[in-house]
Amino acid sequence: MGQESATGMHTDRQPADRIAEGLDPLGAVLAALLAVGLLALPLIIARPNRIAEGTALTAWSALPAGQALALLAVSALAAPLLTLRIPPPLRLAAGAAALLTLGLAAGWAADHLTPPGDRYSRISLDSGWWLASAAAGLATGDGLARLRPGPGMRVAALAAVAMLAGFALRSGFWDNLSVMREYAGHADTFGREVRTHLGLALSSVAAAALVGIPAAILARPVPSLRRALLAGLNVVQTIPSMALFGMLIAPLAWIGRTIPGAAGFGIAGIGPAPAFVALFAYALLPVTAATVAGLDAVPGPVRDAATGVGMTGRQRLLQVELPLALPGLLTGIRIVLVQNIGLAVIAGLVGGGGLGVFVFQGISQNAGDLVLLGALPTVALASAAAVLFDAAIAASRTAEPRR
Amino acid sequence: MMTDPMIELAGISRVFGTRTVVSDVSLRVAAGAILTVVGTSGSGKTTLLRMINRLVEPSAGTVRVGGRDIRTVPPHVLRRGIGYAIQGYGLFPHRTVAENIAVVPRLLGWDRRRIADRVDALLGLFNLDPAAYRDRLPAALSGGEQQRIGVARALAAEPPILLMDEPFGALDPIIRGQARADLRAIQRRTGTTIVLVTHDMDEALHLGDRIAVMDRGHLVQEADPAALIGMPATDFVRALLGGGDRAFQLMALRDVDDLIEPGPAPGAPIPAGTSVRAALAESLWSQRPALPVSRDGVLLGRVTRAALEAQGARP
Numbered sequence: 001m002g003q004e005s006a007t008g009m010h011t012d013r014q015p016a017d018r019i020a021e022g023l024d025p026l027g028a029v030l031a032a033l034l035a036v037g038l039l040a041l042p043l044i045i046a047r048p049n050r051i052a053e054g055t056a057l058t059a060w061s062a063l064p065a066g067q068a069l070a071l072l073a074v075s076a077l078a079a080p081l082l083t084l085r086i087p088p089p090l091r092l093a094a095g096a097a098a099l100l101t102l103g104l105a106a107g108w109a110a111d112h113l114t115p116p117g118d119r120y121s122r123i124s125l126d127s128g129w130w131l132a133s134a135a136a137g138l139a140t141g142d143g144l145a146r147l148r149p150g151p152g153m154r155v156a157a158l159a160a161v162a163m164l165a166g167f168a169l170r171s172g173f174w175d176n177l178s179v180m181r182e183y184a185g186h187a188d189t190f191g192r193e194v195r196t197h198l199g200l201a202l203s204s205v206a207a208a209a210l211v212g213i214p215a216a217i218l219a220r221p222v223p224s225l226r227r228a229l230l231a232g233l234n235v236v237q238t239i240p241s242m243a244l245f246g247m248l249i250a251p252l253a254w255i256g257r258t259i260p261g262a263a264g265f266g267i268a269g270i271g272p273a274p275a276f277v278a279l280f281a282y283a284l285l286p287v288t289a290a291t292v293a294g295l296d297a298v299p300g301p302v303r304d305a306a307t308g309v310g311m312t313g314r315q316r317l318l319q320v321e322l323p324l325a326l327p328g329l330l331t332g333i334r335i336v337l338v339q340n341i342g343l344a345v346i347a348g349l350v351g352g353g354g355l356g357v358f359v360f361q362g363i364s365q366n367a368g369d370l371v372l373l374g375a376l377p378t379v380a381l382a383s384a385a386a387v388l389f390d391a392a393i394a395a396s397r398t399a400e401p402r403r
Numbered sequence: 404m405m406t407d408p409m410i411e412l413a414g415i416s417r418v419f420g421t422r423t424v425v426s427d428v429s430l431r432v433a434a435g436a437i438l439t440v441v442g443t444s445g446s447g448k449t450t451l452l453r454m455i456n457r458l459v460e461p462s463a464g465t466v467r468v469g470g471r472d473i474r475t476v477p478p479h480v481l482r483r484g485i486g487y488a489i490q491g492y493g494l495f496p497h498r499t500v501a502e503n504i505a506v507v508p509r510l511l512g513w514d515r516r517r518i519a520d521r522v523d524a525l526l527g528l529f530n531l532d533p534a535a536y537r538d539r540l541p542a543a544l545s546g547g548e549q550q551r552i553g554v555a556r557a558l559a560a561e562p563p564i565l566l567m568d569e570p571f572g573a574l575d576p577i578i579r580g581q582a583r584a585d586l587r588a589i590q591r592r593t594g595t596t597i598v599l600v601t602h603d604m605d606e607a608l609h610l611g612d613r614i615a616v617m618d619r620g621h622l623v624q625e626a627d628p629a630a631l632i633g634m635p636a637t638d639f640v641r642a643l644l645g646g647g648d649r650a651f652q653l654m655a656l657r658d659v660d661d662l663i664e665p666g667p668a669p670g671a672p673i674p675a676g677t678s679v680r681a682a683l684a685e686s687l688w689s690q691r692p693a694l695p696v697s698r699d700g701v702l703l704g705r706v707t708r709a710a711l712e713a714q715g716a717r718p
Contacts, residue, residue, distance in 0.1 A: 305493025308458060309507050309556070310483030323497050 024085050026142060030135045031079035034098060037132030038075055044109045044129065049120040050178075050367060056126055062109040074101040075132070082139050092143030098136035102129065103168065110176035122178040124369055151391035158387045165380075178369040179376065186358065186373065194377060196272070197354035200347055201340040201381075204276055208283035209333060216291035217317065226292065233285035241278055241346050248274040275352030279343060283336040290332020294325030326396045334389035341382040345374065407470065409434040409564060409596040410455060415464030417450050424450045426620040427464070432613070434563070437590060437597040439611030441604055441643065446617040448600045452566050455598065456485045468564065483507055486557030486565035486595070490572045492549045494541040500526075500552055501537040507560040525555040528589060547578040554586070558595070567599040571606065583610055604643045608632070608652060616640050628656050633718035650715030654680035657714055659706050663696050668705035672697035683711040 037043075042056030043063075059068045078094040086094075110123040144157060174180050183190060219225040239247075253269030255262050267273045298321050306316040322329075348356020355374040362370030408431035417425040425447040432438045442448045453459040455466055457478040466473045473481055494503050501522045508518045523533040529551040541549055550570065557565055570586075571579045587610065590597055601607050607614050608628045615625045616639070624636035632653045635641040644652065657679045672695035673682055686694055686708045693707045 299491070299493075299496075301489055301491030301493035302495060303493075304458070304489060305487065305553075306495070308456065308482060308487035308489070308493070310479045310481075310510055311506075312479045315510070320495055 022085055023083055027082035027084070027086075027091065027139065030095075030139045030142070031082040033135035034075055034079050034082075034132050034139075037128045037130075037135060038072065041128030041131060042126040043105070043132075044113065045124045045126040046113045047122040047124070047178075050122055054122075054124070057109075057113075058128070059105070062113060063105060064108070064112055067105065067108045067112075071101050071105045074098060078136070078139075088143050088146035090143075091146065092140060095136055095139030095141075095143050099133065099140055102133045102136055105129075106177060107168070107173040110174065114176045122181065122369065123176060124178045151394040154387055154391045154394075158384060162384070179372050182358075182362075182367070182369045182373045186370075189357075190373075193353055193355055193357055194381075196352075197341070197344050197347075197356075197378070198381065200272065200275055200279060200352065200354055201337065201344045204279035204344075205283050205287075205333065205337045205340055207276075207280050208287045208336065211280075212284050212287035213291050213329070216288045216295070220292050220295055230285070230289060230292070233288055236281050237285045239281075241282075241343070242349075244278045244281065245274050245346075245350050248277055252277070270351045272347065272352040274350050275344070275347030275354075278346070279340050282343060283340055286332050286336045286339070290329055290335075291325065294328030294332075295321055297328060298324045327393055330389065330393045330396055334386060334393065337389065338382045338386050341385055342378060345378060348374070407434065408432055408467075409436075409469060410438075410598065411465075411467040411470075412451075412454075413465045413467070415451075415454060415461040415466060417447070417454060417459060418462045423620050425454070425461075428617075428622045429464075430615060430622065430625060432596055432598060434596055435594045436612045437587075437599065437610055438613050438615060439607035440598065440600045440615045440617060441602065441607035442617035443602060443643075445619070447620040448602075448617045449568055451617065452568055452598060452600045455564075455566055456482045456487060458482075483510055483560065484562055484564075486560075486562040488553050488557040488565065488567045488570045490569035492541075492553035492573075494549055494552060494556070496541055499538050499540055500544070503541065503552055504556045504559050506556060507562075511560055513560075521559060525559060529555055529585065546573055546575075547582065550574060550578075550582060551585075554589075558589075558593070561593070563596060565595045565597045567597065569601055570599065572601075579606075586610065604645065605652075608656065616643065629653060629718055632656075651680050653718070654678065654683060654711070654714050659696060659711070662706045662710045662714070663704040664707070664710070665704045666693070668693035668695040670694070672702060674698065675703060679711050679714045682706060683708065686711060 038059055041058075043059045044057045045054040046057060046062075047054035059071055062068075063071065075098050078098040081094045082091065106125055106129065113123050114121055147153075149157065168174060169180075175184070215229060219229045249269040252267055252273050256268040256273075257263070259267075265273075302320060302324070303316070306320045311319065344354050345356035345359055347354045348358075348360045355378050358374030359371050360374075362368065362372075362374065410430075410432040412428055412430045414427050414429055415425060416423065416427050428451060430438070440448045440451060450459055454461050455468070455473075457473060468481070468485070495506070498506075501519075504522045504525055505518045508521060513521070522537065526533040526536055531548065531551065536544075536548075541552070544552065550573070554565075554567075554570065557567075571582050574582055583606065586597075589595075599607075599610060601610075608631070611628060613625060613627055614631050616623050616631070616636075618637070618639045624631060624640050626634075626636075631640065632644060632649050635644055655678050658676050659673070659679055659682045660675050662679070663675075668691065670689060670691055673685060675696055675698040677685075677696075682694060686692070691708075693705045695705050696703045
């Protein structure tokens, strides 16, 4: 069949084959997930207060008839489109339309189900909404990716999504959703925890880059040193984070007690110091390994020629090897940054602050929406970092073969 | 007799671990000459070349360039004065053609104007239109173009010496012939002293004023092409020469100009400068015992098949 389609012969084909050829496999799966989420699973869970048992509601019972119809109509239009081989802009539009109506439906349902003036009822998004939104989000991302966007377009798309979400949050459209109720209860600390979270993730990655890149450059040419470095960092990587915190309490507490001024920097057995050290330690291997791999990928003749034309070791490193290793290096830093934004949640465990505070409070209070208040911004930050870094990597690659 | 050699190797050896890769080699290369170093892989020819610009340090012996012991010059300073072209070309993929060619002048601190002029002059020398090629990246070039840019880069700072390691190895046979001819023509104009490493005996015979044959780290013979063909020093050299058609290899080195005698001959004339081998082939093919020879349309005389055949005799 592959051969037939390659030669473009359409004469004696089974009807089933012809239908299958018109389908898009990924789009079909996403459309199916969208349908399951909206039709078979509960969209919303409504509870009279934070701890009471909830009632799961489908789209018809969670929304006024007109709005339910709008949600189902848009999805019923988008889903069949996604299953077919359609041009990327249309795919992007179908996914984005479904995603947008799901966002609207969340706000509509919360307003519809909240009795006027009520401060205690909790309207949460349930599995159907999450599944449908994930499918619509993936379809949107897939459509965008198939447009092969340049670095500028990716950043612009991110900015558009951020502005739209920011506008919806500010306007109070989702304020009756339970996540936003939790936000209202923690609004005084939320901004600070976001800053702490980002600060921990960014500073640990920056420190890992400052240590890991020079270490990789120095150790790479010496086989024994290079093996020892990578093996040692590999061992660090295998230590579970809880165990690492335990191991850090005693030495950091000792440093905070004995070295003058250390306590002033916040160095203590618990708090931001152990969180920073742990995140730094986990970031070190990927950054170092990416630098080694990037430098290894510089072609032998290029390295030989750089020396042969009379570059000093330093000139060769700065003018030839590092520029050629840069895309690989940035890829390593991107992986580590996204990883550390997620991992920084554990700082909440040891009093280091960050969005993990909400996650672990939510777990201990059995309040799923408080967990979400910590988790959703973490996911959003990690995704935004990934998009920004991908754009930077794409920009750095334009120096390479353009054809 | 050779006075003031441009490059002099005196008893140099190189040992890697327990392996002696180059063993006690002494060689002199006259200024303006081309020395081709030929041998099988693992013969030490590349290591020998790399000891001239200190990419490899000799374990024993002395290398002099322009009469000066190269150990007295810092390696990167020495290398900026010696052109270096290699098989993979080693062009910097993130730099344009112009930036690649300008590497050494820039390291030497030439001013912008002079560098730009030099880049354009070199592109012209290699028959590449500067306007079309200057801003291209190496990935947008064919193999033959990359090879020329590699040599242009090596020649950019007008070095008195050019070291080449299998510079034509990755080219297809037709382009390779053209690249060799270009190199000879450019070398005649610039007077650059060239040491060229190759595994291809035909290439060594074609390009070299002198040929050095390396075998398992030893220099087994150093001679001019005719002497090498006529009197191979060892069985290894004979094997490299290919044994059977030495007479024809010898004929390929010589042209018909010295064999012209007055007298008539039938058919279309061959141009002066034709190799003896090509002339003999033409004589056999067209069944003419003598061929007229002309230069720029002017008839010079004729060459006889007997005179051509005599050139194949052992020297």
